[in-house]
Amino acid sequence: xxxxxxxxxxxxxxxxTATTATLLSGGAHRGRPRSDKAHRAILDTAxxxxxxxxxxxxxxxxxxxxxxxxKATIYRRWRSKEELAQALLADLAAPHIAIEExxxxxxxxxxAVMNPIRAITESDFGPVIRALLSQxxxxxxxxxxxxxxxxxxxxxxxxxxIARGIERGDLCPDADADIATELLVGPVYFRLMFGGELNRAxxxxxxxxxxxxxxxx
Numbered sequence: 001x002x003x004x005x006x007x008x009x010x011x012x013x014x015x016x017t018a019t020t021a022t023l024l025s026g027g028a029h030r031g032r033p034r035s036d037k038a039h040r041a042i043l044d045t046a047x048x049x050x051x052x053x054x055x056x057x058x059x060x061x062x063x064x065x066x067x068x069x070x071k072a073t074i075y076r077r078w079r080s081k082e083e084l085a086q087a088l089l090a091d092l093a094a095p096h097i098a099i100e101e102x103x104x105x106x107x108x109x110x111x112a113v114m115n116p117i118r119a120i121t122e123s124d125f126g127p128v129i130r131a132l133l134s135q136x137x138x139x140x141x142x143x144x145x146x147x148x149x150x151x152x153x154x155x156x157x158x159x160x161x162i163a164r165g166i167e168r169g170d171l172c173p174d175a176d177a178d179i180a181t182e183l184l185v186g187p188v189y190f191r192l193m194f195g196g197e198l199n200r201a202x203x204x205x206x207x208x209x210x211x212x213x214x215x216x217x
Contacts, residue, residue: 003215036070037191038067038073039077041067041068041069042063042064042067042069042073042074042077042084042152043084043087043088043091044067045063045067046058046063046084046085046088047088047092047124047128048066048110049062049063049066050085050088050128050131050132051124051127051128051131052145053206054131055081055085055131055132055135058081060068060074060075060080060081060084063084080137082139082141082142082145083145085132085135086141086142086146088128089125089129089132089146089150090149090150091122091136092119092124092125092128093119093125093150093153095119095123096115096116096118096119096123096125097115097150097153097154097157098111098115098157099111099115099157099158099161100162101164103168105161105164105165105168105170105171106170106207106211108161108164108165109161109165109184109207109210109211110203110204110207112157112158112161112181112184113184113185113187113188113203113206113207114203115154116154116185116188116189117188117198117199117200117202117203120192120198120199121199121212124180129192130192133192133193154181154185155161155177155178155181158177158180158181158184158185159178159180162175162177162180162214163177165214166216169216170215170216171214171215171216172214172215172216173216175214180210180214183190183206183209183210183213184206184210186209187202187206187209188206
């Protein structure tokens with residue numbers, strides 16, 4: 001359980017999260033708006049069946065039956081179960097990507113690590129990403145769009161955070177934002193795959209080590 005105090009999100013962070021959610025949609029959705037009941041029912045059913053039965057057992061016709069929609073309703077939105085799984089990942093990841101600008105580079109860097117930790121430990125993103133890890137690694141139909149949307153959105157957000165740190169004079173001018181993403185988020189996924197606690201104390205250790213390497217001083 002992550003031990004962290006959460007204040008009410010600012011107007012900026014809410015707006016950024018909404019923008020991130022739009023970007024993560026990846027253009028796969030066609031037809032009715034994302035907010036419609038059928039769309040939500042399909043995603044919720046896909047999540048439940050994926051967690052319970054695993055990816056190999058996931059069938060669009062079974063999802064349609066349990067969601068109370070016709071198969072055509074699903075196929076109007078997603079052409080394959082890979083597209084549906086990607087949409088589910090993006091939907092679950094969106095609230096855990098934005099980094100609020102606070103004026104404190106270390107605090108923002110800590111948020112960059114806590115975001116995926118919260119997603120994995122406190123939301124359905126955790127069991128869903130566990131169910132899909134092997135597919136993301138081996139199936140380009142799922143892995144490529146996941147990297148182009150969820151992973152890229154996180155890279156972009158951390159890149160903006162690093163740029164702010166450089167502008168403040170906290171980070172060295174040649175700080176590499178791409179490597180920063182891997183240094184900050186990579187340890188979270190390493191522990192997800194191979195074991196180890198995911199909590200604020202771990203996040204603090206990651207950030208302290210990255211700050212030592214990236215600090216302007």
